[in-house]
Amino acid sequence: MSEVSGKAWDLKLFQRVFKYIKPYNKEFYFAALLVVILAILAPVRPYLIQYMIDEEVAVSDIEGVRNITLLLIGVMIFEAIIQFYQSYLANWLGQSIIKDIRVQLYRHVLSFKLKYFDRTPIGTMVTRNVSDIETISNIFAEGILVIFGDILKLLAVVSVMLYTDWLLTLIALIPIPILIFATSIFKKVIKKAFQEVRTQVANLNSFVQERVTGMKIIQIFNREAVESAQFEVMNKKHKEAHIRTVWAYSIFFPVVEMLSASSLGLLVWWGTKGVIAGHTSLGDLIAFILYIHMLYRPIRQLADRFNTLQMGMVSSERVFKVLDTDSSIENQGDFKKEKLDGAIEFKNVWFAYVDDDYVLRDVSFEVQPGETVAFVGATGSGKTSTINLLGRFYEFQKGEIRVDGEVIQRFDLENLRKNMAVVLQDVFLFSDTILNNITLNSPEISKEAVIEASKKVGAHEFISKLPGGYDYDVKERGGMLSVGQRQLISFIRAYVHQPSILILDEATSSIDTESELLIQKATDILTEGRTSIVIAHRLSTIQKADKIIVLEAGRIIEQGSHQDLLAMNGHYKKLFELQFSEAEVQ
Numbered sequence: 219m220s221e222v223s224g225k226a227w228d229l230k231l232f233q234r235v236f237k238y239i240k241p242y243n244k245e246f247y248f249a250a251l252l253v254v255i256l257a258i259l260a261p262v263r264p265y266l267i268q269y270m271i272d273e274e275v276a277v278s279d280i281e282g283v284r285n286i287t288l289l290l291i292g293v294m295i296f297e298a299i300i301q302f303y304q305s306y307l308a309n310w311l312g313q314s315i316i317k318d319i320r321v322q323l324y325r326h327v328l329s330f331k332l333k334y335f336d337r338t339p340i341g342t343m344v345t346r347n348v349s350d351i352e353t354i355s356n357i358f359a360e361g362i363l364v365i366f367g368d369i370l371k372l373l374a375v376v377s378v379m380l381y382t383d384w385l386l387t388l389i390a391l392i393p394i395p396i397l398i399f400a401t402s403i404f405k406k407v408i409k410k411a412f413q414e415v416r417t418q419v420a421n422l423n424s425f426v427q428e429r430v431t432g433m434k435i436i437q438i439f440n441r442e443a444v445e446s447a448q449f450e451v452m453n454k455k456h457k458e459a460h461i462r463t464v465w466a467y468s469i470f471f472p473v474v475e476m477l478s479a480s481s482l483g484l485l486v487w488w489g490t491k492g493v494i495a496g497h498t499s500l501g502d503l504i505a506f507i508l509y510i511h512m513l514y515r516p517i518r519q520l521a522d523r524f525n526t527l528q529m530g531m532v533s534s535e536r537v538f539k540v541l542d543t544d545s546s547i548e549n550q551g552d553f554k555k556e557k558l559d560g561a562i563e564f565k566n567v568w569f570a571y572v573d574d575d576y577v578l579r580d581v582s583f584e585v586q587p588g589e590t591v592a593f594v595g596a597t598g599s600g601k602t603s604t605i606n607l608l609g610r611f612y613e614f615q616k617g618e619i620r621v622d623g624e625v626i627q628r629f630d631l632e633n634l635r636k637n638m639a640v641v642l643q644d645v646f647l648f649s650d651t652i653l654n655n656i657t658l659n660s661p662e663i664s665k666e667a668v669i670e671a672s673k674k675v676g677a678h679e680f681i682s683k684l685p686g687g688y689d690y691d692v693k694e695r696g697g698m699l700s701v702g703q704r705q706l707i708s709f710i711r712a713y714v715h716q717p718s719i720l721i722l723d724e725a726t727s728s729i730d731t732e733s734e735l736l737i738q739k740a741t742d743i744l745t746e747g748r749t750s751i752v753i754a755h756r757l758s759t760i761q762k763a764d765k766i767i768v769l770e771a772g773r774i775i776e777q778g779s780h781q782d783l784l785a786m787n788g789h790y791k792k793l794f795e796l797q798f799s800e801a802e803v804q
Contacts, residue, residue: 250303258371261378264508272501312355322490329546345420350533357530390485411462418456478514509674549631558637558718560587560749567617579772590750591742592760593771639717645704645722647696653688675740679707709740
């Protein structure tokens with residue numbers, strides 16, 4: 219995802235970025251107008267000083283000197299005001315545009331298939347949504363408008379200089395070709411260095427994100443020293459990338475200062491001769507000294523501005539690469555149903571996460587409305603893959619899946635998922651209150667409904683004892699709660715959303731016996747009157763299921779009720795007897 223062309227200037231890419239200006243056309247063109255005004259004002263002050271020396275000081279006109287001085291002060295104040303508004307508008311414009319891009323990018327990412335996140339580091343996505351987009355704002359705040367203004371300023375100053383004394387101008391500008399050549403080399407070097415910096419920033423973000431998330435594993439397996447060493451290596455690469463930019467700047471800026479001093483020296487040498495000879499005025503010489511300072515400053519900054527523009531273009535290319543990624547589930551269905559009956563049919567379904575490596579092979583089964591169906595089998599047998607397909611989180615390759623007699627592709631995706639709820643084994647809670655984690659900020663679910671659901675599930679007592687009760691902040695991933703408590707909250711979350719189809723994915727596999735009893739009670743409440751699909755390792759929790767489907771290597775090898783499967787004396791019975799004997803040993 220970090221591979222981009224890195225072109226210094228890509229017209230098509232810039233045109234695409236420029237489209238985001240459309241809602242802010244007035245502000246942009248006003249900022250551009252202020253840039254033009256600033257460029258016109260640039261040579262005014264040196265010209266006024268020249269006039270004051272040649273016309274007022276030369277004849278000892280104190281009143282004239284005072285008037286020109288007041289005019290100079292007025293010009294400086296006016297220039298400062300224009301500069302303030304231009305700078306403010308440019309930065310405001312940049313922030314407004316990246317706000318729009320960031321919202322668009324985030325919405326686009328929300329629509330991606332889960333498969334995309336399986337192969338994309340979280341830190342990389344964070345970099346795209348935050349750092350890269352922030353860099354795009356500099357295209358407007360410090361890039362295109364400022365570059366345009368600096369070039370206009372250079373043209374205005376050089377024009378006035380040529381008009382005043384063309385020969386003195388040419389003498390003073392002798393070092394400029396060398397400066398242009400040095401700037402060209404600097405631009406290439408700094409571009410490459412900053413691209414490396416951005417790459418290392420993305421790598422650091424990914425590394426830190428994963429390690430902080432998995433800190434428990436690092437500490438359990440005593441991996442602190444190893445991870446610290448790896449981080450040190452990555453951080454060193456990041457530092458070295460930055461040092462290369464410092465190295466480029468530390469060479470370029472002294473070169474600019476030397477060339478600036480050379481121009482000044484040539485100017486003083488030739489100009490002094492002109493003053494002595496009488497064909498150059500003292501005012502012209504002093505004005506030209508000021509002009510030289512005004513020339514070299516924007517030229518020196520132009521390299522930096524172009525680099526800022528390049529980095530903005532590189533970042534925009536990365537962001538647009540994500541925006542152009544077609545990894546969304548196609549939502550072309552228009553069939554909607556306020557409340558599903560809950561009939562499910564899989565017919566000869568084949569599914570693979572990668573190419574033709576199928577994890578489900580010719581799977582067929584039916585679930586009647588209100589039935590509870592359990593899936594059992596070894597890890598990797600395809601149980602979780604089955605439920606992922608039902609909610610269209612992944613797309614299957616062959617076969618057909620129907621809900622209430624309609625193929626799921628015909629359903630409006632939001633409508634389909636609204637009628638489903640999933641309780642996962644690894645419960646994810648956001649860094650927010652218990653109430654918001656249950657309602658997921660849905661305005662349709664009241665606090666009273668949450669409290670009522672909590673009482674039914676058996677979680678109201680422990681929630682009430684927490685500081686703040688339902689307003690208790692569970693912190694990141696619900697770290698302030700036990701596994702059983704997090705699981706109960708996920709059950710309440712599923713209950714209050716009133717799904718037609720409930721999916722329980724190994725909801726009791728990682729909790730203690732006492733919590734399991736609460737979860738089992740919650741399961742009975744949740745599954746009552748609705749179609750339920752239960753995935754469980756503990757066969758004791760699914761004996762009441764209307765149908766049990768046994769999967770092995772992606773195929774259905776047995777299905778029937780608990781008693782039917784025991785009577786078959788097959789794979790299910792072996793699993794049951796194995797777990798039963800283990801329970802007796804314990």
